[in-house]
Structure formats: structure tokens, C-alpha cells
Amino acid sequence: MTATDRLDPAQPRVEGALKLTGAARYAADHRPRDVLHAVLVGAPVAAGTLRGVDAGAARALPGVTAVLTAADLPEFPELSPPSAVRFMPFTDGRIRFEGQPVAIVLGESIEAAEAGRAAVLVDCEPDPPVLLGSGRREPAMGDDPVVFDKGDVDAARAGAAVRVEHTYEQAARHHHTMETSATTAQWAFDQGPGDRLTLWDSVQASSTVIPVVSSALTVDAENVRVIAPHTGGGFGAKGYIWPHEILSAAAARVVGRPVKLQLRRSDQFSNVGYQPWMAQTIRLAADADGVLLGIEHEVVNNAGLVDTHVEPATEASKSMYAAPSIRLRQLIERVSLNVPTPMRAPVEGPGLWALESAMNELAESVGLDPLDVRLANFAETSPADGRPWSSNRLREAYEEGARRYGWRDRHTRPREDGPWRIGHGMATCSMGSFRFPGSARVRLSRDGSVVVESNVHDIGSGAQTVLSQIAAEELGVPIGRVEMRWGDTDLPRTGPTYGSSTTMGTGSAVAAAARDVQKQLADLGLDADALDAMERAGIDELVGDGSFALPGEAQMNGDGEGTPYAMRTWGAVFVEVGVDPDFGLLRLRRAVGVYSAGRIINPVTARAQMTGGIIWGWGKATMEESDQEPVYGRWLAKNLSNVAVPVNADIPTDLDVSFIDEFDEAASLIGARGIGELGATGVDAAVAAAVYDAVGVRVRELPILPWKVLAG
Numbered sequence: 101m102t103a104t105d106r107l108d109p110a111q112p113r114v115e116g117a118l119k120l121t122g123a124a125r126y127a128a129d130h131r132p133r134d135v136l137h138a139v140l141v142g143a144p145v146a147a148g149t150l151r152g153v154d155a156g157a158a159r160a161l162p163g164v165t166a167v168l169t170a171a172d173l174p175e176f177p178e179l180s181p182p183s184a185v186r187f188m189p190f191t192d193g194r195i196r197f198e199g200q201p202v203a204i205v206l207g208e209s210i211e212a213a214e215a216g217r218a219a220v221l222v223d224c225e226p227d228p229p230v231l232l233g234s235g236r237r238e239p240a241m242g243d244d245p246v247v248f249d250k251g252d253v254d255a256a257r258a259g260a261a262v263r264v265e266h267t268y269e270q271a272a273r274h275h276h277t278m279e280t281s282a283t284t285a286q287w288a289f290d291q292g293p294g295d296r297l298t299l300w301d302s303v304q305a306s307s308t309v310i311p312v313v314s315s316a317l318t319v320d321a322e323n324v325r326v327i328a329p330h331t332g333g334g335f336g337a338k339g340y341i342w343p344h345e346i347l348s349a350a351a352a353r354v355v356g357r358p359v360k361l362q363l364r365r366s367d368q369f370s371n372v373g374y375q376p377w378m379a380q381t382i383r384l385a386a387d388a389d390g391v392l393l394g395i396e397h398e399v400v401n402n403a404g405l406v407d408t409h410v411e412p413a414t415e416a417s418k419s420m421y422a423a424p425s426i427r428l429r430q431l432i433e434r435v436s437l438n439v440p441t442p443m444r445a446p447v448e449g450p451g452l453w454a455l456e457s458a459m460n461e462l463a464e465s466v467g468l469d470p471l472d473v474r475l476a477n478f479a480e481t482s483p484a485d486g487r488p489w490s491s492n493r494l495r496e497a498y499e500e501g502a503r504r505y506g507w508r509d510r511h512t513r514p515r516e517d518g519p520w521r522i523g524h525g526m527a528t529c530s531m532g533s534f535r536f537p538g539s540a541r542v543r544l545s546r547d548g549s550v551v552v553e554s555n556v557h558d559i560g561s562g563a564q565t566v567l568s569q570i571a572a573e574e575l576g577v578p579i580g581r582v583e584m585r586w587g588d589t590d591l592p593r594t595g596p597t598y599g600s601s602t603t604m605g606t607g608s609a610v611a612a613a614a615r616d617v618q619k620q621l622a623d624l625g626l627d628a629d630a631l632d633a634m635e636r637a638g639i640d641e642l643v644g645d646g647s648f649a650l651p652g653e654a655q656m657n658g659d660g661e662g663t664p665y666a667m668r669t670w671g672a673v674f675v676e677v678g679v680d681p682d683f684g685l686l687r688l689r690r691a692v693g694v695y696s697a698g699r700i701i702n703p704v705t706a707r708a709q710m711t712g713g714i715i716w717g718w719g720k721a722t723m724e725e726s727d728q729e730p731v732y733g734r735w736l737a738k739n740l741s742n743v744a745v746p747v748n749a750d751i752p753t754d755l756d757v758s759f760i761d762e763f764d765e766a767a768s769l770i771g772a773r774g775i776g777e778l779g780a781t782g783v784d785a786a787v788a789a790a791v792y793d794a795v796g797v798r799v800r801e802l803p804i805l806p807w808k809v810l811a812g
């Protein structure tokens with residue numbers, strides 16, 4: 101079968117109609133018979149001791165079926181990753197953050213459960229909360245490679261002609277997915293570990309829900325099934341397993357009825373994670389030509405009082421520039437907030453805010469163009485360990501980006517437009533290449549239809565479309581003949597839908613499965629007119645299996661470790677920003693992003709992903725901020741009305757996104773690396789540089805709000 105002329109890579113989303121017509125069903129759209137609606141009751145203080153919960157009035161309300169407190173729930177064991185928390189709520193009487201669940205109201209309707217929630221009286225002995233900036237700081241421990249030393253940084257600094265040292269901060273910010281996290285839990289009882297549990301869950305990695313839920317609730321892992329097709333946004337908030345997923349199942353077991361628990365928007369602030377507050381100190385040592393002699397990068401991010409999240413932003417400095425000496429240190433600060441979690445463009449996203457800002461400041465110190473200082477420090481091989489790159493077309497990305505933007509002659513154009521002073525900034529973009537093992541099944545029927553099966557999720561990035569395309573291309577059938585089955589742990593297990601990893605890993609598994617089908621056809625001698633031949637041979641269906649494996653059967657791989665190659669994605673972003681010097685207002689006027697990320701399977705979904713990343717970066721740079729209220733220690737905003745994010749009016753039409761033509765055969769069978777989060781990196785540093793270029797004010801604390809511009 102050859103039909104490549106029938107394949108248009110610019111395939112619109114196969115699930116588009118389902119979403120536009122409302123037919124797509126999300127986790128909380130499932131209504132098992134007799135389902136109860138659950139609402140969490142949170143602690144009203146950020147720190148203290150729970151004295152008691154009086155649910156008498158709530159239980160008396162019509163439609164309130166039960167109010168569960170710690171006494172009604174099972175004892176939960178200490179949990180391990182990918183549980184986001186080690187300690188479930190309800191395990192002791194300590195309150196460690198505002199909104200920590202202390203009761204669960206179950207109602208026949210959501211309205212009844214909400215009314216019940218308002219009637220529950222929670223009695224706490226408050227303690228002074230630990231505020232950001234005053235918490236205990238400790239070295240980050242754990243699996244993340246957060247301490248790194250290469251060469252002699254102190255000697256490099258002592259001998260350097262130029263030293264740049266600054267601290268760059270960024271506010272905490274929440275993911276704010278449109279669909280708040282939700283879990284519907286239904287049991288089939290067997291009076292013991294043989295109980296079977298089905299969860300309809302809004303998650304990014306359903307297969308990882310099973311071990312956490314089964315150990316939390318003492319139920320056999322094979323008896324837990326998670327169904328999670330459409331997920332209404334993730335951004336990392338649905339990557340790990342959060343207590344509400346366990347609590348919905350625990351409540352359903354206690355009352356013997358299905359339970360649906362969808363977090364209220366306000367509960368979302370404290371019951372799932374967020375990107376932590378961070379401060380990063382960068383010390384660069386360079387010679388007079390701007391060639392780096394040393395990079396020192398020290399990061400602190402906030403964590404909870406007992407639960408830990410390390411945001412390893414130092415990773416960015418390990419892999420970016422050809423510095424002979426590198427020192428990386430990572431701390432956490434424990435405060436009275438819920439635990440943070442990865443958020444779209446974690447790790448390098450924050451890390452490049454600091455490193456790329458410092459590189460822009462280095463450029464100024466040595467009198468070089470910001471682009472030239474990066475070219476002068478281009479890493480021909482991995483600075484961490486000298487491995488060659490699997491593929492790295494960053495130089496072309498710089499050049500093409502500069503050409504499309506008109507970077508080299510930027511200052512020959514007008515510097516003002518009405519009230520706006522115009523500034524230009526640029527930065528390098530980069531992410532590690534998270535790869536996870538995966539598997540997929542492809543079925544070819546003799547009527548020519550194809551079914552692709554793999555347990556991915558669709559968090560809005562177009563996974564089904566791209567995976568269907570890969571199967572269609574491999575088998576030479578029109579994409580309209582391909583049906584994708586996904587979002588169910590009964591399907592072949594594959595990697596999570598996070599870490600920019602899905603297309604690369606699961607896409608390769610789908611391609612391998614399709615090639616297995618082709619091989620079976622060939623083995624049967626059914627090559628030329630396969631479908632006719634299947635018909636004649638009486639074969640209804642050929643089933644191919646494919647997998648994507650990592651060296652040593654590793655379960656994750658962040659930069660090609662265990663292979664001869666270091667793997668990263670790359671790009672360059674250039675932004676034009678207008679600054680109103682009287683009011684401190686900022687406007688994004690245009691942006692150019694050019695990326696090196698391996699083969700691009702679908703230019704439509706890829707462009708949408710990168711455009712979204714740039715918008716996301718603009719929001720981080722100029723708007724988003726979750727503040728800890730300075731007296732009570734709770735999140736200040738508890739609904740979306742206090743949350744500033746970019747809207748259409750903030751975004752110019754002139755977002756020019758393109759990709760370097762590339763096929764990375766070391767990274768994956770299909771030649772792809774990951775793009776999901778790459779576009780969101782570097783934007784903040786480019787924007788800060790553009791503000792400085794426009795009005796001469798360096799803001800090193802995100803978001804760049806008008807008052808900070810005016811204060812400068």
C-alpha cells in the first residue's frame with residue numbers, strides 16, 4: 101500500500117468535532133447509577149492543630165448523605181512517588197496549609213453537597229504560618245541530580261575579566277486548567293483486596309494512578325482500572341497523583357456508592373500543585389570577549405512543611421553553554437503552603453529565566469550582541485559529560501530566527517510608536533528530552549480500516565491526531581480510516597502525557613506496531629494488494645505490536661543517559677515589546693520562534709503548541725503571580741477573578757513560529773524529539789531584555805508588573 105499522496109501532514113485534530121459539539125466526555129461527565137457528589141471541606145487556617153469537626157448541622161441538611169472525617173476513613177500509609185504527597189490528609193491532626201482537607205461532604209446533588217460544606221464547623225488551634233522568605237532552607241535531597249561540579253569555578257571567577265552576578269526571582273503560579281481536577285470512583289465489592297475499582301480520572305498518566313491508589317487503599321493493582329480519555333488541560337497539575345483521587349475512592353468504599361469529586365476552583369489552589377516561588381543566583385565568569393570560564397547556579401524553591409518538591413532549575417546550566425567550570429546547587433525552603441509540582445516547562449523553564457537573563461547581562465558587560473555572546477559559547481558537545489548531541493540545529497535556529505526577525509538591524513527601525521517605546525530581546529530555548537518506554541497495538545482489518553490502541557491521554561495537545569497520522573503514514577491508508585483508542589489502562593501501557601514525551605515515545609511505538617503489521621503482510625506474501633489478499637486468504641484482521649524501549653529497560657530518560665548521545669531540544673526566541681514609560685504598561689508586539697526538535701509530525705498541532713508556549717511565556721513574564729497572603733499565609737487568590745493571564749487582546753497576530761527541518765534517528769524511531777514545553781522556555785528572559793532595551797530598566801523579578809517598570 102502506498103498512498104502518501106493522500107496524506108496531508110497538516111491534519112486538523114481528529115477529536116475536534118467531539119470537543120466542539122460537547123460530545124467529548126471528561127472525567128466528571130461520567131454519572132454512574134446512584135453516584136454521590138463529593139465536596140471537600142478545607143482547614144480555614146494555614147497552620148495549627150485540628151481540634152474538631154462538627155458536622156451535625158451539615159448532616160441534617162436535605163440531600164446530604166454523609167460527612168466523612170478522619171474517623172470514618174481508612175488509615176492511609178505513607179505514599180511514594182508518583183504520589184504528589186507522602187502524607188495523605190486525615191493522617192494526623194496537624195494543619196500544614198490552608199484548605200488541607202479535614203472532611204468530605206457527600207450529597208445527592210452537587211448543590212446539597214455544597215450546602216453541606218458551608219454548614220460544617222471546623223475548629224482549629226491556629227499557629228503563625230511560615231511565610232515565603234522566612235522558611236527553613238535545606239539542601240534538596242532525592243533522585244534529582246541537583247548537585248553538580250565540573251572544573252574549578254572559584255579559580256575561573258578569580259581569573260575572569262568579566263563577572264556577572266545576579267539573583268532572579270519568579271512568583272509562584274498555578275496551572276489553572278479549564279477542567280478542574282476530578283475523579284469519579286466506582287467499586288465492585290468482593291469484601292477484601294479483591295474489590296474492583298474503576299476511576300474516571302482527569303489525569304496525564306493514568307497507568308501511574310494504579311500503584312498509588314492500590315497501595316493507599318490496599319486493593320490489588322490488577323483490580324484497578326483508570327479511564328481517562330479527554331483531559332481538560334493538564335500543564336503538569338494532573339501529572340502526579342493527588343489526594344483527591346484517593347479520597348474519592350476511599351469515600352466510595354465507605355458509603356458503598358459511586359462518588360464523584362471534582363475540585364471546586366478555589367480548592368484547586370491548595371489540593372493540587374503549582375509552580376513554586378523561586379530565587380536563582382547566577383554567577384558567570386567570562387573573558388573580555390564574553391567567552392565563559394565558569395557558570396555557578398544556585399536555586400531555591402519553596403516546598404511544603406513536610407512534602408517536598410524540588411524544581412531542578414539548575415539543570416539548565418548543565419547543558420547549555422561550553423563552560424569549562426560549572427557548579428550547581430539546589431535548595432528548598434519549607435513554608436505553610438501545599439506542595440508544588442511540575443508546571444509546563446518545568447526545570448529549564450525557570451532555569452533559563454535566570455541563565456538567559458544573565459547571558460543577556462553578560463552581553464552588555466562585554467559589549468557584544470546577545471546573539472553573538474551565545475554563538476561564542478555554543479556547546480558543540482554536552483557540557484555536562486562531553487557526549488555528542490543526538491542532533492542539534494540550534495545554530496540554524498539562531499540564524500533563521502535572526503533573519504525572520506530582522507535582529508541584526510533592529511535598531512535601525514523606529515524606537516517609538518505613539519506612547520510606546522520599542523525594545524527587542526532574545527533568548528535561547530531548550531528542554532531536556534524526557535523519554536519513557538511505551539507500547540502500542542495496531543489492527544488492520546481487511547476492509548482497510550485501522551485501529552490504534554495505546555493508553556495515552558489528550559490534554560489538548562493533539563495526541564490522537566498525531567498518533568493516527570503516524571499509523572496512517574506507515575500503512576499508507578487515509579487518516580479517515582484510522583480509529584484511535586486511548587485513555588484506558590486496559591489498553592497497551594505507554595508513557596505519560598507529560599514531559600513533552602508523547603509523540604516521540606508513543607509515536608515510535610505506534611510506528612513500530614504498524615511496521616509489525618506490514619511485516620506480517622509481507623510474511624504472508626500479501627504485499628501488492630494487501631486487502632484483496634487478506635480477503636482471499638480469509639484473514640479478518642492483522643494485529644501488530646510495537647514498543648519504544650530505553651537502554652537498560654530504564655523507566656525514564658531525561659537527556660539520553662545510557663546512550664552514546666546527549667538529547668535536548670533547542671530554539672531561539674526573539675520578541676519586540678512596547679513599554680509605555682508613563683504607566684509602565686507592556687505590550688507584546690511580535691515574536692519569532694525557531695526550533696530544533698527533530699521531525700515535526702504535524703505542522704498544525706506543532707505550531708499551535710509553540711504559539712501557546714510563547715503566550716504562556718508572556719503570561720509568566722508579565723502577569724502571573726500567586727501570592728501567599730502575608731498575615732494568614734493562605735493563597736491570596738482563590739478564584740480566577742484575581743488571576744491575570746494573557747487573553748486574546750494581549751496577543752499579537754504576528755507570532756512567527758517555524759522549525760528547522762530535521763530527523764533525529766538517535767532520539768526515536770520516527771525522528772522526533774519533544775516540543776510540548778520547549779516554546780514556553782526563554783520567553784521571559786527575552787521579554788525582560790526587551791524591556792531593558794526599551795526603557796533601560798532591568799527587572800529581575802517576575803512577573804514584570806507596571807510598578808516594577810516605574811520603580812526602575
Ligand code: MOS
Pocket residue numbers: 304334335336337339442443444445446597598599600777
Ligand atoms: Mo508538563 S509539567 O510535563 O505536564
